[in-house]
Amino acid sequence: MSSPAQWTLTETRDRLASREVSSREVVESVLSAIERRNRELNAYVSVNAEAALEEARAADERRARGEFSPLLGVPIGVKDNIAVRGEPCTCASRILQGYRSPYDSTVAARLRAAGAILLGRLNLDEFAMGSSTETSVYGPVRNPWSAEHVAGGSSGGSAAAVAADLAIAALGSDTGGSIRQPASFCGCVGFKPTYGRVSRYGLVAYASSLDQIGPLTKSVRDAALLLDVIAGRDPRDSTTLDVPGLAAEAALMRVGAADLRGLRIGVPAEYFVAGLDPEVERLTRAALRRATELGAQAVEIRLPHTRYAVAAYYLIATAEASANLARYDGVRYGLRVAADGILDMYGRTRAAGFGLEVKRRIILGTHALSAGYYDQYYLRAQKVRTLIRADFAAAFERCDVIAGPVAPTPAFRLGEHLDDPLKMYLSDVYTVPVNLAGICALSVPVGRTAAGLPVGLQLIGPAMGEPTLLRAALGFERERERPS
Amino acid sequence: MSWTAAIGLEVHVQLRTASKMFCGCPTSFGAPPNTQVCPVCLGLPGAMPVMNLEAIRLTVMTGLLLGCRIATRSRFDRKNYFYPDMPKNYQISQYDQPLCLGGALDIGPAGARRSIRLRRIHLEEDVAKSLHYGNSSGIDFNRAGTPLMEIVTEPDLRTPEEAHEFLTELQRVLEYGRISECNLEEGNIRCDVNVSVRRGEDGALGTKTELKNLNTFRGVHRALAAEIRRQIAVLESGGRIVQETRRWNDAAGVTEPMRTKEEEHDYRYFPEPDLMPIELSAEQIEVWRAELPELPAARRVRFVAQYSLPEYDAGVLTADRGVADFFEATVRICGRPKSVSNWVMTEVLRFLSERGATIGHLPLTPAALAELITAVEEGRVSALAGKEVLADLLERGGSPEDVIRAKGLAQVSDDAAIAEWAAQAIAQHPGPAAEYRAGKAAALQFLIGQVMKLSRGRANPKLAAAELRKRLDAG
Numbered sequence: 016m017s018s019p020a021q022w023t024l025t026e027t028r029d030r031l032a033s034r035e036v037s038s039r040e041v042v043e044s045v046l047s048a049i050e051r052r053n054r055e056l057n058a059y060v061s062v063n064a065e066a067a068l069e070e071a072r073a074a075d076e077r078r079a080r081g082e083f084s085p086l087l088g089v090p091i092g093v094k095d096n097i098a099v100r101g102e103p104c105t106c107a108s109r110i111l112q113g114y115r116s117p118y119d120s121t122v123a124a125r126l127r128a129a130g131a132i133l134l135g136r137l138n139l140d141e142f143a144m145g146s147s148t149e150t151s152v153y154g155p156v157r158n159p160w161s162a163e164h165v166a167g168g169s170s171g172g173s174a175a176a177v178a179a180d181l182a183i184a185a186l187g188s189d190t191g192g193s194i195r196q197p198a199s200f201c202g203c204v205g206f207k208p209t210y211g212r213v214s215r216y217g218l219v220a221y222a223s224s225l226d227q228i229g230p231l232t233k234s235v236r237d238a239a240l241l242l243d244v245i246a247g248r249d250p251r252d253s254t255t256l257d258v259p260g261l262a263a264e265a266a267l268m269r270v271g272a273a274d275l276r277g278l279r280i281g282v283p284a285e286y287f288v289a290g291l292d293p294e295v296e297r298l299t300r301a302a303l304r305r306a307t308e309l310g311a312q313a314v315e316i317r318l319p320h321t322r323y324a325v326a327a328y329y330l331i332a333t334a335e336a337s338a339n340l341a342r343y344d345g346v347r348y349g350l351r352v353a354a355d356g357i358l359d360m361y362g363r364t365r366a367a368g369f370g371l372e373v374k375r376r377i378i379l380g381t382h383a384l385s386a387g388y389y390d391q392y393y394l395r396a397q398k399v400r401t402l403i404r405a406d407f408a409a410a411f412e413r414c415d416v417i418a419g420p421v422a423p424t425p426a427f428r429l430g431e432h433l434d435d436p437l438k439m440y441l442s443d444v445y446t447v448p449v450n451l452a453g454i455c456a457l458s459v460p461v462g463r464t465a466a467g468l469p470v471g472l473q474l475i476g477p478a479m480g481e482p483t484l485l486r487a488a489l490g491f492e493r494e495r496e497r498p499s
Numbered sequence: 500m501s502w503t504a505a506i507g508l509e510v511h512v513q514l515r516t517a518s519k520m521f522c523g524c525p526t527s528f529g530a531p532p533n534t535q536v537c538p539v540c541l542g543l544p545g546a547m548p549v550m551n552l553e554a555i556r557l558t559v560m561t562g563l564l565l566g567c568r569i570a571t572r573s574r575f576d577r578k579n580y581f582y583p584d585m586p587k588n589y590q591i592s593q594y595d596q597p598l599c600l601g602g603a604l605d606i607g608p609a610g611a612r613r614s615i616r617l618r619r620i621h622l623e624e625d626v627a628k629s630l631h632y633g634n635s636s637g638i639d640f641n642r643a644g645t646p647l648m649e650i651v652t653e654p655d656l657r658t659p660e661e662a663h664e665f666l667t668e669l670q671r672v673l674e675y676g677r678i679s680e681c682n683l684e685e686g687n688i689r690c691d692v693n694v695s696v697r698r699g700e701d702g703a704l705g706t707k708t709e710l711k712n713l714n715t716f717r718g719v720h721r722a723l724a725a726e727i728r729r730q731i732a733v734l735e736s737g738g739r740i741v742q743e744t745r746r747w748n749d750a751a752g753v754t755e756p757m758r759t760k761e762e763e764h765d766y767r768y769f770p771e772p773d774l775m776p777i778e779l780s781a782e783q784i785e786v787w788r789a790e791l792p793e794l795p796a797a798r799r800v801r802f803v804a805q806y807s808l809p810e811y812d813a814g815v816l817t818a819d820r821g822v823a824d825f826f827e828a829t830v831r832i833c834g835r836p837k838s839v840s841n842w843v844m845t846e847v848l849r850f851l852s853e854r855g856a857t858i859g860h861l862p863l864t865p866a867a868l869a870e871l872i873t874a875v876e877e878g879r880v881s882a883l884a885g886k887e888v889l890a891d892l893l894e895r896g897g898s899p900e901d902v903i904r905a906k907g908l909a910q911v912s913d914d915a916a917i918a919e920w921a922a923q924a925i926a927q928h929p930g931p932a933a934e935y936r937a938g939k940a941a942a943l944q945f946l947i948g949q950v951m952k953l954s955r956g957r958a959n960p961k962l963a964a965a966e967l968r969k970r971l972d973a974g
């Protein structure tokens with residue numbers, strides 16, 4: 016029998032329910048996997064081993080009493096920008112060193128209510144700003160398949176932990192691809208739900224109109240299960256949607272595994288252009304071919320405003336970030352650098368507390384909102400956003416899901432893009448349009464490059480299209496591969 | 500040509516809501532520092548605002564009371580600036596899509612009323628309060644996130660007196676509408692003013708200056724008077740007014756420069772992504788319109804028409820919504836509006852002003868006052884004794900009949916007792932008695948007064964007069 020840390024979420028849940036294994040054994044297995052590999056991967060920034068073991072013991076007692084809840088005693092990792100009561104919530108930033116959240120995010124509360132054990136905090140790019148987890152104050156996350164390569168970002172810790180069996184499943188956040196891109200780079204499933212599907216209450220805001228929490232898992236079914244637990248209307252987040260519960264996992268149960276008959280898959284010409292790595296293109300097209308063999312129908316579609324998406328995204332995201340990050344000023348919590356007078360204290364604290372990329376984005380966003388520039392930057396970006404939304408609406412008239420690459424390349428080398436922020440930004444070209452449109456998308460592994468690096472396929476669904484998207488993903492899902 | 504000032508006001512009003520603008524924390528005043536706070540109003544990482552619908556309703560009610568157009572779609576924006584009292588370093592406010600637009604408030608004496616136009620009314624959140632000690636500062640976040648309504652006028656006011664009157668009238672409207680507690684000591688109403696002067700009544704407005712954070716109406720008046728004097732002096736000596744924000748130094752009685760236009764913040768407003776736009780249906784607005792209270796001016800007119808009260812009485816009674824409500828409740832029970840008006844305007848209002856109390860906190864009920872007035876009108880108790888009874892009711896409440904009985908103040912119509920008091924009065928005051936007999940009828944009033952005094956107000960004055968006349972005419 017494989018060790019519990021290697022199991023999928025649904026598998027773990029089922030084996031716990033049938034008393035084949037105890038929560039204690041599962042948690043111990045995950046903790047020992049962390050013990051073995053986290054030093055090298057740098058996926059977790061903190062692990063609460065004792066509390067996790069204590070909660071596992073309590074979960075086993077509850078199960079012995081006949082209690083049942085969907086994730087009773089299952090350890091889950093949480094990205095370090097999602098608040099969990101009593102735990103650090105540093106966003107991988109120096110400015111939040113020492114800060115512990117006095118309250119639970121809504122997703123943390125829902126996971127707890129479902130019986131989950133929130134055993135550790137996962138590494139990320141500072142304030143989720145980055146595509147490689149290299150801007151973290153804790154240092155970069157290594158790709159489990161190759162130590163010289165990045166894990167992607169910003170949810171690099173979540174993706175690496177799940178792919179390397181250091182977590183049964185994890186939560187990440189996706190503002191411009193931060194779940195899907197690291198999932199593609201590390202070889203796991205990453206799901207970015209429809210904007211408003213999952214509460215953002217307790218997610219430390221980067222760009223509020225784009226941020227969304229979602230699962231990173233070892234299988235499509237796992238993503239469905241975790242989504243079922245965390246999704247739903249939240250009175251604390253007025254941007255959540257008042258729609259019926261998902262029951263996504265149950266819906267998947269009713270679908271035969273690799274059955275894509277009747278599914279219309281839109282293939283956008285704009286997602287297969289210069290700059291796309293030949294191996295990524297080959298794996299993506301191969302997956303599409305296989306899908307048509309399983310009964311799906313490929314439809315050529317156009318998303319003409321794709322080329323403006325990165326610019327629009329970096330204006331809107333940084334504008335919102337410039338306000339969202341204003342609260343880190345040394346007055347109430349986190350880092351404070353003593354100085355003469357309040358303005359000086361603000362300046363010194365923020366200079367010492369924020370990393371280069373965060374400063375770059377705050378300055379960019381501040382500029383985009385400044386008097387005299389607002390119309391030509393922020394407002395124009397909002398117009399592009401409307402056009403991109405319209406692109407997708409028109410496309411979904413002709414197809415059920417859209418398929419394409421997640422990122423133009425597989426995982427790149429550590430440090431490769433660090434000196435060239437523009438190149439890093441441009442690598443978000445296939446993921447940011449989804450956030451701008453507020454729709455849902457996922458990354459599902461479809462193969463590996465000659466060098467052995469995983470490549471994911473991106474599937475994009477319309478708003479509220481999660482059930483269709485998951486069903487389609489099931490058709491593309493291959494047998495799970497593990498890094499050695 | 501003489502100078503004319505053009506004054507505009509920005510009035511910040513704390514709304515009467517139980518909870519804060521974007522969280523469930525209470526808004527009550529005076530709690531120990533930082534005991535009415537939560538992740539939202541502290542601006543902790545990850546916390547999100549949720550709109551307080553009661554604050555929206557109160558702002559719309561204000562707009563309806565002041566004749567504004569209510570926006571069926573409006574939204575919140577972020578106003579960005581760094582300030583230690585502001586937990587997020589941005590304030591959630593409304594920029595270009597406020598809840599209410601236009602409207603007006605009339606001021607000035609009857610016959611010469613003037614309409615002061617409003618530009619807009621919007622909603623925002625209040626900041627925290629800094630407390631400064633010897634060499635450190637503390638911040639109390641209890642107030643942070645309290646709903647604040649901002650009413651912005653056009654520069655239609657011409658004198659500090661008009662500004663003061665506008666604020667007083669506005670306060671009355673806000674009290675009438677139950678919009679705000681309007682407690683000035685607790686900072687419920689705060690003002691920014693802008694003012695410019697120009698020669699004559701017409702022509703373009705002069706360059707304006709702004710005065711921030713005036714917390715009393717008197718302060719507004721004094722600061723405006725000083726600033727207008729300063730501007731005129733500058734211009735008359737050939738100088739130029741610089742557009743700037745100035746601070747009012749109350750102790751010195753002068754305004755001082757604070758920052759010039761170039762130093763103004765760029766607030767970098769943009770739509771608040773954590774909140775959905777506010778959408779109000781026409782039906783919803785009509786439901787709220789139906790709940791509007793009658794405003795003082797309309798009520799004054801109605802009081803004259805419906806109760807045949809003099810203008811003066813109607814004005815006094817309707818100045819305070821609680822007093823007007825009390826008056827009407829009393830009249831509904833006992834009729835006699837003019838009597839009720841007299842009792843309320845003299846005894847009740849005097850008591851309130853002596854105690855600095857409001858009518859809502861009195862133990863006296865409209866039912867008790869109605870019963871007392873009926874007793875006086877029916878002669879069961881004299882007017883003088885009635886006042887003594889009322890004094891008791893104002894202090895302790897209860898039923899007038901009980902007080903009359905307990906104090907033995909029921910009017911005495913017993914012939915023997917009145918005859919006794921009449922005889923005593925004549926015996927003690929032979930002078931006036933002689934004057935009456937000599938034909939000076941007025942002397943009788945003095946003697947009636949003496950009978951009332953001897954009876955401690957209980958004697959029936961008509962019977963007393965008859966008895967005195969009988970005795971004096973006979974003797």
Ligand SMILES: [Zn+2]
Nearest residue numbers: 522524537540
């Ligand atoms: Zn609060």
